[in-house]
Every structure is written in structure tokens, then in C-alpha cells.
Amino acid sequence: MAGRKKVKLAYIMNDASRKTSYNKRKNGFIKKMHEINILCDVPVCGIMYSPYESQPVVWPNLLETQRLITKFRSMPEAERNKKMVTHEMFLKQRIEKEQEKLNKLKKENREKQIRMLMNQCLTGRPLIGLDLNDLNDMECMIKECVTEIVAQIKSRKEENLAERNQTQVARTQVLAPSTDQNMHAAMETQMFDLNNMDAMQTAPWFVGDVSNQHFGYVDDQIPPL
Structure with missing residues (x-):
């Protein structure tokens, strides 16, 4: 349509x-x-x-x-x-808006012009032929680009550091329960050994006192000399 x-x-x-x-x-x-x-x-x-x-x-x-x-x-x-709003005020407002649009377009065109000059300089054009305004604008644009790159690098480093910290915290949270389980199992094994030793100490049969239903005590099976 x-x-x-x-x-x-x-x-x-x-x-x-x-x-x-x-x-x-x-x-x-x-x-x-x-x-x-x-x-x-x-x-x-x-x-x-x-x-x-x-x-x-x-x-x-x-x-x-x-x-x-x-x-x-x-x-x-x-x-x-x-x-x-009077007619004069209305026209003044319209003129101001159009002036803002014009200034924005001028700025965009100037930035494009400076970028073209920078690309030409990178391909071998000498800086001697440029006037002072071009050099100043080029310097400002280079500083802005460097500042933006440094900010991006800093932001990327902070993101990587935050990801590493999150990974370490996650690993700690995963390992903590298994460590607690191992300690609990070791304590249970230790308690089981102690209980077995107590049972052996309180049992009625020991070596030398082993009873037999058919032969009596072991000492009774030795024939008299």
C-alpha cells in the first residue's frame, strides 16, 4: 500500500x-x-x-x-x-527545530569526512597536506575511539571476572555437600569399628576360654600325663 x-x-x-x-x-x-x-x-x-x-x-x-x-x-x-503561541513564536520554534536538524547533519557529515581522511592517511597519504582544523578534528576522533576501546576492554574484563567468580561459587556449592557426605560416612565407619570392638570385649568367649558342647573346655581335652 x-x-x-x-x-x-x-x-x-x-x-x-x-x-x-x-x-x-x-x-x-x-x-x-x-x-x-x-x-x-x-x-x-x-x-x-x-x-x-x-x-x-x-x-x-x-x-x-x-x-x-x-x-x-x-x-x-x-x-x-x-x-x-503566537504566529511569531510558532515560527521561531520551527526555526529552532530545523536549526537543530541542520547542526546534526553538519556534525554527521564532518565525522564522515574525517573518517575518510583517516582512511586515506592509513593508505599512505601524508599529513602535511591537511589543514589545522582537519588535524584537530582527527585528533579528537582518535581520542574518542581510543576511549571507547578502553571502556570496552574494561567492561569485557569485568564480565569475565564476574563469570569466573560465579563458576567458583557454583563449584564450591557442588563440592560442599559431597565433602559433608564423606565426613559423615567416615564418622559412621569409625563408630561402627568402636561398636565392634566393644562387642568383642564383652563377648563370653575368648581364646583359651572357648567352650564346646561335646568336649567341654579346651583345657579338658589334654590327656593327663
Whole structure:
């Protein structure tokens, strides 16, 4: 879908075209006032004089328009003129905005020009033929590039250091439970050995006192001399 053609803001010389444009924009203007009034709950009124109509067009109606005008005039002058813009002020604001755009474009073009000079110098062009302004601008751009590179290197080092610290912390958290489990298992083994030794010490049979159901004690099996 093709975009709408941008209309040049200038007086329309042809009478028929001017009248057609007026009717279209009048209806669009009334539609916008209605939308602001409904969507934003803002009281709006409009009065349009034109050579194509015997009476001015008043929206939404004459009574509501008179009420809003009376309310507006009863406001303090400072409050009433707070957001007012004269034709001169409007043109001044537009000029300032266009001047800002122009300055931005000039800066971008100058940066592109200096980059081209830097590339030419890297390919063998001597610096002798450059004037002082070009050299100063080139120096400023080189310093900015170096500062940006140093900042990127520092940021990359900090990121790598943070990743290493996170990895070490994760490894410590993984190894800590296994170490605790090993210590717990060793303690259980040690307790088991101590319990076995106590059981052996309290048992009723030892070497030399081993009883036998059929032969009695071991010492009784030795025949008398």
C-alpha cells in the first residue's frame, strides 16, 4: 500500500482546488474536535469563517461555544496565556527545530569526512597536506575511539571476572555437600569399628576360654600325663 503523498503547506492558487481542500479539512477538523471531546473528556469548541459560507461554522453549537469562551475569558491572564503561541513564536520554534536538524547533519557529515581522511592517511597519504582544523578534528576522533576501546576492554574484563567468580561459587556449592557426605560416612565407619570392638570385649568367649558342647573346655581335652 502506497503512503499518502505529503502535502506542501502553501496557499492553493486554484479556486476550485482551494474550496475542495477547505471542505475536506473542515470536516476533518470537526471530526478531530469530536474525538478529543469524547476520548479525552476535554471541552472543545471551534469557529470557522470562510468566504464559501454566509455564516461561520460553529461547533458543537452556539450556546456551548459561548459558554467556553466566557469561561476562558474569566481565567487569570497568566493562566490563560500559559500555553498560547503566537504566529511569531510558532515560527521561531520551527526555526529552532530545523536549526537543530541542520547542526546534526553538519556534525554527521564532518565525522564522515574525517573518517575518510583517516582512511586515506592509513593508505599512505601524508599529513602535511591537511589543514589545522582537519588535524584537530582527527585528533579528537582518535581520542574518542581510543576511549571507547578502553571502556570496552574494561567492561569485557569485568564480565569475565564476574563469570569466573560465579563458576567458583557454583563449584564450591557442588563440592560442599559431597565433602559433608564423606565426613559423615567416615564418622559412621569409625563408630561402627568402636561398636565392634566393644562387642568383642564383652563377648563370653575368648581364646583359651572357648567352650564346646561335646568336649567341654579346651583345657579338658589334654590327656593327663
